[in-house]
Amino acid sequence: QVQLVESGGGLVQPGGSLRLSCAASKSIFSFNAMGWYRQAPGEQRELVARFFRVGSPRYAESVKGRFTISRDFANNMAYLQMNGLKPEDTAVYYCNAEDTSGSNYWGKGTLITVST
Numbered sequence: 001q002v003q004l005v006e007s008g009g010g011l012v013q014p015g016g017s018l019r020l021s022c023a024a025s026k027s028i029f030s031f032n033a034m035g036w037y038r039q040a041p042g043e044q045r046e047l048v049a050r051f052f053r054v055g056s057p058r059y060a061e062s063v064k065g066r067f068t069i070s071r072d073f074a075n076n077m078a079y080l081q082m083n084g085l086k087p088e089d090t091a092v093y094y095c096n097a098e099d100t101s102g103s104n105y106w107g108k109g110t111l112i113t114v115s116t
Contacts (some may be wrong), residue, residue, distance in 0.1 A: 002008050002025055002026055002065060002097055002105040003022060003024070003025035003097065003105075003107075003110075004022055004023070004024055004025070004095040004097060004106065004107035005022070005023045005095075005106055005107055005112040006020060006021065006022050006094070006095045006107045006108070006109060007020070007022075007023075007091065007109060007110060008020040008021050009019045009110030009112050010111075010112045010113070010114045011115065012085055012112070012113070012114055013083060013085075013114070013115070013116055014085060014086060014087060014114055014115075015085065016085050016114070017081070017083045017084075018082050018085065018112060019039070019079055019080065019081050019082070020036065020077055020079065020082070020093055020112075021077060021078075021081040021109060022034075022036070022077065022078040022079070022080075022095030022107060023075075023076065023077055024076040024077070024078070024097060025076075026049075026074060026076065027073075027076055028071060028076050028077075028078065028097070028116060030099060030100065030101040031053075031072060031097045031098060031099055031100075032052070032053050032098045032099065032102075033050055033052045033053070033071070033093075033096075033097070033098040033114070034050070034051050034069065034071065034078050034095075034096065034097045034098070035047070035048070035050025035051055035057070035058075035069060035078070035096055036049050036050070036058070036069065036078075036080045036093055036094065036095060036096070037093070037094045037096055037113075038091035038092065038093045038094065038108075039091055039092050040088075040090060040091040041091075041094075043091075046060065046094070047060055047071035048060050048067065048080065048093065049063065049067055049068075049080060050069070050096070051069060051078070052054075052070060056093075057069050060099065062088075063089075064111070066082065066083050066084040066085075067080060067081065067082050068081045068083075078095060080083055080093070081084075081102040082103065083114075085114045086114060086116045087115060088114075089112060089114050090107055090112060090113050090114050091111075091112060091113070092110065092111050092112075093109060093110050093111075093112055094106050094107055094108075094109045095107040099100075108110075
């Protein structure tokens with residue numbers, strides 16, 4: 001079993017920045033993939049950014065150039081740096097990890113509200 005705990009959410013004005021953190025309960029070396037999803041009110045959960053075991057991270061088109069995903073293997077952390085935030089980025093953001101068996105794990109989510 002893997003626990004993922006997000007932090008860093010909150011209220012931010014349009015154009016502002018936030019950094020989300022995700023702490024994993026085991027080595028992130030063991031994951032096939034790790035990343036961030038979001039779910040806006042009344043919408044389906046969607047991919048924001050995700051690392052895979054090999055290759056470059058994948059980003060949603062709507063966040064390319066504004067969001068950057070990163071990870072810290074030493075501390076089993078993943079991050080999402082969000083710049084140029086827009087009201088349409090308002091959502092609950094979830095950390096996700098997929099292990100080598102294909103099982104997916106989710107954090108409880110952290111709310112980002114972009115508003116004046």
